[in-house]
Amino acid sequence: MKVYFAGSIRGEAPNKEWFHVLINHISRYGKVLTEHSFGFPYDEEIKFDDHRIYETDIVWLRDADALIAEVTAPSLGVGYEIAKAEEWGKPILLLYKERLERKPSAMINGNKNLKMVKYNDDQEALKAIDNFVKKISE
Amino acid sequence: MKVYFAGSIRGEAPNKEWFHVLINHISRYGKVLTEHSFGFPYDEEIKFDDHRIYETDIVWLRDADALIAEVTAPSLGVGYEIAKAEEWGKPILLLYKERLERKPSAMINGNKNLKMVKYNDDQEALKAIDNFVKKISE
Numbered sequence A, B: 001m002k003v004y005f006a007g008s009i010r011g012e013a014p015n016k017e018w019f020h021v022l023i024n025h026i027s028r029y030g031k032v033l034t035e036h037s038f039g040f041p042y043d044e045e046i047k048f049d050d051h052r053i054y055e056t057d058i059v060w061l062r063d064a065d066a067l068i069a070e071v072t073a074p075s076l077g078v079g080y081e082i083a084k085a086e087e088w089g090k091p092i093l094l095l096y097k098e099r100l101e102r103k104p105s106a107m108i109n110g111n112k113n114l115k116m117v118k119y120n121d122d123q124e125a126l127k128a129i130d131n132f133v134k135k136i137s138e
Helices: A016-026 A050-063 A076-087 A122-137 B016-027 B050-063 B076-087 B122-137
Strands: A002-006 A066-070 A092-097 A115-119 B002-006 B066-070 B092-097 B115-119
Touching (some): A016 A122, A076 A092
């Protein structure tokens, strides 16, 4: 199984350590196409060619069997990828860490075609991945 | 002409005064469907029903003749709307205010199907709207 993992890179402060935990967890079940996208410090990453990033990522997304996105931090690219995956009929899992006085995007949370799991502790998110993979593998 | 204006609401700190300037400017040319979406303080806005927001906005987006999005502040909803508008073949104008040590989303900036105008002063953004409207009205 090929999974496209999405999370903020240039958007609101990404939690890279947590993304790596998620990627490692997903890797138990298959290949995470975007694994290496999260391995660069901000200052380095922004020097990459945007067109090349887009071309690589969009091919990966089309090729993926599923999209798993961490949507706690706002990100234009992640929102874009969610809509593309929805249009292309991919199974989608969205993970959102509950925060006081914040609410997830209404366009994402209010869309009943999308499954958003709101978690309080990390184990819930990992469990949601297990359930999601199990369901789409049936 | 009906224009869907998009900008961060629950994403990274939106510049609401600036959004209102943009909306007023676009209103010279037609109806801004989302005009009232930017009229609420954060604490009030997050009390609205997300499903209702989604249902209203997605109908407006489908109905719009064009999308104009201010993409300086990262936002999942705005990214989502850009991808939907692209899939649905709508003319799209993206406005991004240049900031030191920041770069726009690679997925958006690197996509050659999307036109992103990077502006330094407000007049450039307003002029970009004029040019965009003129072009799609031809």
